[in-house]
Amino acid sequence: xxxxxxxxxxxxxxxxxxxxxxxxxxxxxxxxxxxxxxxxxxxxxxxxxxxxxxxxxxxxx
Numbered sequence: 770x771x772x773x774x775x776x777x778x779x780x781x782x783x784x785x786x787x788x789x790x791x792x793x794x795x796x797x798x799x800x801x802x803x804x805x806x807x808x809x810x811x812x813x814x815x816x817x818x819x820x821x822x823x824x825x826x827x828x829x830x
Contacts, residue, residue: 770800772809782816792817 775793779786793801793808800811 771812772802773812773814775808775810778810778814784816 773781775786775789778784778789782789784792789810790808792798793803793810797817798810798814800814802809
């Protein structure tokens with residue numbers, strides 16, 4: 770299996786490196802593995818759906 774770094778994933782998905790790290794910590798990228806301080810993300814991994822509230826209004830569930 771081939772892997773990408775956080776920097777490569779950031780360019781591919783259009784997200785900041787910090788956001789990619791946070792997504793990996795929350796286990797939202799299947800197959801992402803941490804080696805020491807670095808994350809390895811599978812090249813075929815799909816960008817997870819962003820469930821953060823962007824409108825400024827909270828959604829009641």
